[in-house]
Amino acid sequence: MNGKATTTRTKLERGRSALGPALELVHTGRAPTRAVLTSELGVTRATAGAVAAELEALGLIRVDSSPGSAAGSQGRPSHRLSVLEAGPVVLAAQVHADGFRAALVGLGGRIVATTPGCVAVMADPAQVLGEVVGAGAALLRASGLRCVGAGLAVPSAVAEPDGTALNPLHIAWPAGSPVRDIFTACVREAGITGPAFTGNDVNLTALAEHRHGAGRGAQHLLCVATGHRGVGGALVLDGRLHSGSSGLALEVGHLTVNPEGRPCHCGGRGCLDVETDPLAFLTTARREPGPEESLLKQAGDLLRAEYDDPAVRHAAEELIDRLGLGLAGLVNILNPDRIILGGLHRDLLEADPERLRAVVADRSLWGRSGSVPILPCTLAHNSLVGAAELAWQPVLDDPLAALA
Structure with a gap:
């Protein structure tokens, strides 16, 4: 293989390995322009441009064709970067002592749609999770958007790696309920694609606030x-x-x-x-x-x-x-x-x-x-946004593999 082909392949691999970090920077608002993206990734302007173009082609971000610059900045204005509002979403669900709710959440922690909160939490976790996933599936059908995963926030410590709710003190679920398995089964039964995840609600509040709110x-x-x-x-x-x-x-x-x-x-x-x-x-x-x-x-x-x-x-x-x-x-x-x-x-x-x-x-x-x-805390519905972060993580880690 000649040197030029090797160099081209190396640049391509470097650009692809930067897709995830680049998407996370745009997702969390830390790269509002292509110039900032270039600096944060530590790559050339050409590589940053290629990475942004690839993420745009995947339907994840928008590269503004009319460059802009921040107030007080010097030099040539840079292209603005933002998450694509019409891009894919994830299903987020939350169960708490007084009810449950489902939402569709896009990149950037943006809540696209929510169901009305339900005020009854039954003692059978399969029934509750079936209802909240069903409500989320209805939102998806109405939106026509692509779903790439699902996340659930519950008011209980969730043991790893088995995904059981060890002791849901404030809801009448049996200790050790396999909430991740139940949630995954409900998601699959509803025809929703992508991986499904479960976590403690306050853990997910912290994650959401760190990426998009008061903890940034x-x-x-x-x-x-x-x-x-x-x-x-x-x-x-x-x-x-x-x-x-x-x-x-x-x-x-x-x-x-x-x-x-x-x-x-x-x-x-x-x-x-x-x-x-x-x-x-x-x-x-x-x-x-x-x-x-x-x-x-x-x-x-x-x-x-x-x-x-x-x-x-x-x-x-x-x-x-x-x-x-x-x-x-x-x-x-x-x-x-x-x-x-x-x-x-x-x-x-x-x-x-x-x-x-x-x-x-x-x-x-x-x-x-x-x-x-x-x-x-500054985010509305931060546990729901945090549940969505769980579902977005595979995409942030490797956009090409997750969306293939």
């Missing part, structure tokens, strides 16, 4: 969030979820923050799970939970609308102090560079940010906890 740019991101019931946590290290040796890391809901507190579902007492979740807030505020709306919505609405009420303010301060105690312990152990809070915890942060940060700083072992940024 963090190297050691700690996420703590209330679900509709209970509390979960997740850690993203260098862009990847840290799930431990078998998928069970960061079960922060079972940190004790009030030794004399409420009995917890885990058998302990005074855990974050029962001391800082929506039910704990409503109870502490002396409000009787109603059956018509989710506990998360009831708690959030009460906090925002009646914060001046002494009982509501007292409840907020009590939960903030407990949450701060738990966060300080996690900071001392994990040393994150950013903390993001979701669900009711986001609302508590916004109600009194200085109180929460002061509690965390006061409990720091080295006086550094007070300097860790604590931010609210």
Whole structure:
């Protein structure tokens, strides 16, 4: 083989190996132009142009034919890059204590369509997952879009590698339910193509926020969030979820923050799970939970609308102090560079940010906890977006192989 042919093949292989990293850069908004893509990939302008053209040919991104440049930039304007709005989607599904929902999610974390949230979660996981996948399949038929995979978020630790929900405390599913196998079977029965994945809802919240929301740019991101019931946590290290040796890391809901507190579902007492979740807030505020709306919505609405009420303010301060105690312990152990809070915890942060940060700083072992940024999550339906990230990952890893 002559030298020219060898060089051409080498360039082609280098370009193809850059397809995945390039797509992830556009997907996460870190390469808005071809010039930035060139810099981030560390390749020539010609290679970056060829990579962008290949991703466009695959129907994944759009290369704007009228170049533009960012304000204050110098030199020749560069072609703009964006995900293709009419491109493929993935099916994302979420189950929580107060219902379930399906959505179609495109690249860039963009929610294309969602079903109305359902408020009944049956004790048979196969029935629930069959219904949510069926609803998602109806969205797909109506959209006419290509589906390349499916992801599911559940309110339980999901053991790896078997994909079982070890102990779904807040829904009436049997412990050890094979949720990944059930979900995969439902996806196949609905005629949906592509691989199917399952993960813990707060893990997926953290992944979505790291790629598209408040966690963008963090190297050691700690996420703590209330679900509709209970509390979960997740850690993203260098862009990847840290799930431990078998998928069970960061079960922060079972940190004790009030030794004399409420009995917890885990058998302990005074855990974050029962001391800082929506039910704990409503109870502490002396409000009787109603059956018509989710506990998360009831708690959030009460906090925002009646914060001046002494009982509501007292409840907020009590939960903030407990949450701060738990966060300080996690900071001392994990040393994150950013903390993001979701669900009711986001609302508590916004109600009194200085109180929460002061509690965390006061409990720091080295006086550094007070300097860790604590931010609210920013994405709507972040667990759904995170479930979609699971399904998009094979495409991000190797677009050619995944779409073949």
